[in-house]
Amino acid sequence: MVTTIWRFLDAKPGHDTQSLGLVRALQKNTPVSVFEILVERGSNAFWHWLSGRYPPGEKLPAPDLLLGAGHATHWPMLAARRRWGGRIIVCMKPSLPLACFDLCLIPEHDAPPHASNVLPTVGVINSIDPVRDHHADKGLIVLGGPSRHFRWDNQLMLEQIERLVTERPLQQWLIATSRRTPASLVKTLVDRSKPQCIPFTATDRNWFVERLAEAGEVWVSEDSVSTVYEALTCGASVGLLRVPRDTDNRVTAGVDALVDKGWVSAPGVWQLAAGPGKPLNEAARCAEWLEHQWLTDR
Numbered sequence: 001m002v003t004t005i006w007r008f009l010d011a012k013p014g015h016d017t018q019s020l021g022l023v024r025a026l027q028k029n030t031p032v033s034v035f036e037i038l039v040e041r042g043s044n045a046f047w048h049w050l051s052g053r054y055p056p057g058e059k060l061p062a063p064d065l066l067l068g069a070g071h072a073t074h075w076p077m078l079a080a081r082r083r084w085g086g087r088i089i090v091c092m093k094p095s096l097p098l099a100c101f102d103l104c105l106i107p108e109h110d111a112p113p114h115a116s117n118v119l120p121t122v123g124v125i126n127s128i129d130p131v132r133d134h135h136a137d138k139g140l141i142v143l144g145g146p147s148r149h150f151r152w153d154n155q156l157m158l159e160q161i162e163r164l165v166t167e168r169p170l171q172q173w174l175i176a177t178s179r180r181t182p183a184s185l186v187k188t189l190v191d192r193s194k195p196q197c198i199p200f201t202a203t204d205r206n207w208f209v210e211r212l213a214e215a216g217e218v219w220v221s222e223d224s225v226s227t228v229y230e231a232l233t234c235g236a237s238v239g240l241l242r243v244p245r246d247t248d249n250r251v252t253a254g255v256d257a258l259v260d261k262g263w264v265s266a267p268g269v270w271q272l273a274a275g276p277g278k279p280l281n282e283a284a285r286c287a288e289w290l291e292h293q294w295l296t297d298r
Helices: 013-027 045-051 071-084 154-167 183-192 205-214 225-234 250-261 282-293
Strands: 003-009 032-038 065-069 087-091 103-107 118-121 135-142 172-176 196-198 215-221 237-241
Touching (some): 003 071, 013 032, 183 196, 225 237
Parallel strands (some): 003 065, 103 118
């Protein structure tokens, strides 16, 4: 029997990759039909829920699963379920009470409560596929930028990159920046030419995923937490580049937990950690839970 999924999107790439990862994992073992619904902040979703209506679903087959990530998807999913049925799966800790949803996929660093409708995850789930054959002579450096949890320091990052390529002289190093990476740092890295730096503006998501799949080791500035989990999912060996912290919080605690487990190398440690032993594939684990608990014998 085909499982019908309504995937709710808020146009934020970080949210999209979470729900997409779960859909792709389900597709590997379960026949699914997916319909995407773009939602907007300030929509009429609350009033649709209140009145028992959800017009965007009128021309779609009734859903078995309603899937979304991000606060903007919550009321649309609730309105859709009240009118059309199905079970809601929300990625990340929701802004509404957990009891509103049938299943909440919440990262461990958000301290999810013990509840029958909560499935803790190691980091946020993503759409990366594990890769068996990485190139030991290729290294990827991924840079984030200023954020509310970290104080960015261009000079400190340059010094660490120089130290890294000296300590680990691979045949090919490549630097990938992000939309948060300061333009002044990007210019400096591009002008230096070695290691080669490819600016975020010259790439797309597919390019990044392909480079991640190739690299035998990936070094990530510790503010880019989602990228750390993507690299672990890909199966690469992962190290961290230090970024000064404003405070210790749930985000930094999650990073520290990975170091304590020996899954990633701590900032300033240039020898690679042992790693988790196998690629971290949380999307597949969550999909297996759904298949066993909800989709068997339908």
